Amino acid sequence: MSEPRPVETFPTVETWAEAIAARLSETLGAAVRENGRALFAGPGGSTPAPVYRRLAATDLDWSKIAATLVDERYVPETSPESNARLIRDVLLQDKAAAARFIPLYTPEVTVDRAGIVAAKALADAGGRFDAVLLGMGEDGHICSMFPNSPTLKTLLTPTLKPTVLGVPHGRDGAAPTIERLSINLAYLMSAGRVILGLKGAVKRRIFEEQAQGDPRIQPIAALIAAGVPLEVLYTEAS
Numbered sequence: 001m002s003e004p005r006p007v008e009t010f011p012t013v014e015t016w017a018e019a020i021a022a023r024l025s026e027t028l029g030a031a032v033r034e035n036g037r038a039l040f041a042g043p044g045g046s047t048p049a050p051v052y053r054r055l056a057a058t059d060l061d062w063s064k065i066a067a068t069l070v071d072e073r074y075v076p077e078t079s080p081e082s083n084a085r086l087i088r089d090v091l092l093q094d095k096a097a098a099a100r101f102i103p104l105y106t107p108e109v110t111v112d113r114a115g116i117v118a119a120k121a122l123a124d125a126g127g128r129f130d131a132v133l134l135g136m137g138e139d140g141h142i143c144s145m146f147p148n149s150p151t152l153k154t155l156l157t158p159t160l161k162p163t164v165l166g167v168p169h170g171r172d173g174a175a176p177t178i179e180r181l182s183i184n185l186a187y188l189m190s191a192g193r194v195i196l197g198l199k200g201a202v203k204r205r206i207f208e209e210q211a212q213g214d215p216r217i218q219p220i221a222a223l224i225a226a227g228v229p230l231e232v233l234y235t236e237a238s
């Protein structure tokens with residue numbers, strides 16, 4: 001198993017969010033200069049809003065940048081559960097309003113069909129993320145790679161091509177409670193830069209535990225084993 005970089009600790013949410021936004025904008029700016037375009041993927045949830053606010057205020061040529069999600073609930077953007085809603089309301093504002101959004105959700109199809117549609121849209125946009133921001137749930141899920149999900153093995157298969165898969169809801173009330181869409185491990189392996197933003201001592205402990213875990217069932221361990229260039233930025237503050 002390859003060694004992960006050490007976790008970097010920040011004293012406040014402000015310094016933590018500032019550091020993540022600075023790294024993402026540096027990488028997206030370089031991709032625009034080199035390739036004339038850049039592709040960013042980020043999470044939903046409660047963690048990334050301060051990062052997105054700072055990123056949105058950054059001077060980049062946002063008209064050349066496309067943004068998407070690392071995962072999505074199979075719900076329309078009108079739902080408070082929608083990750084797209086967070087991206088639109090917080091990231092695609094201010095200077096970043098000029099960026100293009102590529103949703104993972106397609107209405108009125110099955111979640112698997114929506115995955116195929118999203119995979120095609122991402123392939124058309126370059127098929128490789130220049131920069132990715134990840135969050136992690138307190139059950140150790142990243143993207144919608146849930147420990148114990150029947151889709152986990154496929155999502156974590158490193159030899160598959162980068163794609164987007166439908167994730168069924170868990171049985172007997174297990175997570176996820178809503179069908180999901182998720183990018184797979186191959187998308188993270190091919191990304192230019194991958195940052196995991198961790199907030200709170202509980203998540204830090206879970207990260208440390210899961211990083212040592214079985215890569216067949218612990219997404220974080222699978223990323224490390226696959227050599228994803230993971231930068232982990234942590235603040236205890238909330």
Ligand SMILES: O=C1O[C@H](COP(=O)(O)O)[C@@H](O)[C@H](O)[C@H]1O
Pocket residue numbers: 042043044045046047048070071072073083134135136137138141142143
């Ligand atoms: O369900 C999700 O949760 C994770 C973590 O969310 P948080 O609220 O604990 O920050 C998030 O990374 C993922 O994108 C989202 O769909």
